[in-house]
């Protein structure tokens with residue numbers, strides 16, 4: 001009975017600030033780098049308000065249910081589950097995207113892919129037609145349509161569960177009427193979806209690019225929680241990139257662009273792939289843009305005649 005009373009008192013008196021402090025302590029012990037920020041984000045999520053609100057109401061008490069939920073979230077985060085899967089969303093290019101464990105969490109590096117595509121397409125007078133291969137959460141295709149109000153897109157993925165999330169993100173950002181979703185292994189079902197030859201102005205992709213043997217060494221947040229099929233691409237991590245180089249030309253207008261993201265330390269090997277005679281006949285390498293850390297990230301190719 002005494003235990004129950006103590007628990008009752010604790011629940012009656014735990015303020016938002018105290019709960020964040022406890023959460024911070026637990027996450028720090030588990031090795032989470034930004035423990036305080038993440039504990040704050042989880043508290044905000046549980047209260048259903050933003051971080052400014054909880055800072056301004058730090059002395060408010062949490063209900064028993066909120067405290068239990070917050071502790072469960074902190075425990076899951078301490079076990080390695082990414083914050084974004086707990087809160088269910090991630091910001092990308094200034095837009096809020098729903099994420100579930102069926103999709104890769106959008107990364108800031110991928111904003112470079114979007115930025116490059118927007119620059120290329122903004123020069124065009126006509127409405128652009130975009131293809132996004134491996135759309136995942138839909139973050140790339142949906143953001144492009146949000147930035148380019150006259151553009152249309154086809155977004156494909158091999159994962160039916162990812163497409164469900166991508167569709168919800170398209171609706172969330174009001175672009176549903178300009179995007180078609182396609183369950184397809186790369187371009188396999190594109191021809192039956194749209195039989196007209198060379199239709200796209202641009203093909204963009206953030207493909208899986210981790211080599212099989214690198215998978216075990218990934219950060220546990222990534223390895224144990226994000227979809228393996230969104231990460232791994234064959235023995236050397238380049239199997240999807242090879243297919244993009246081989247097939248994408250058949251679906252692009254002459255002079256159209258193929259843009260894709262590459263992994264850390266893949267710049268040189270991808271350059272060698274592009275320099276193979278079969279690819280040199282198809283593509284002109286315009287650039288490999290570097291990310292903010294100076295790592296080659298976004299390959300920009302133009303289709304030759």
Ligand SMILES: C[S@@+](CC[C@H](N)C(=O)[O-])C[C@H]1O[C@@H](n2cnc3c(N)ncnc32)[C@H](O)[C@@H]1O
Pocket residue numbers: 103104105106107110133134135136137138139140156157158159162184185186187206207208209229230231240
């Ligand atoms: C690295 S994730 C990128 C997701 C999203 N575009 C982004 O940038 O956050 C790669 C995506 O490609 C999809 N994928 C993997 N293999 C594929 C294939 N053979 N054909 C089409 N999509 C594939 C995965 O399901 C995953 O959603």
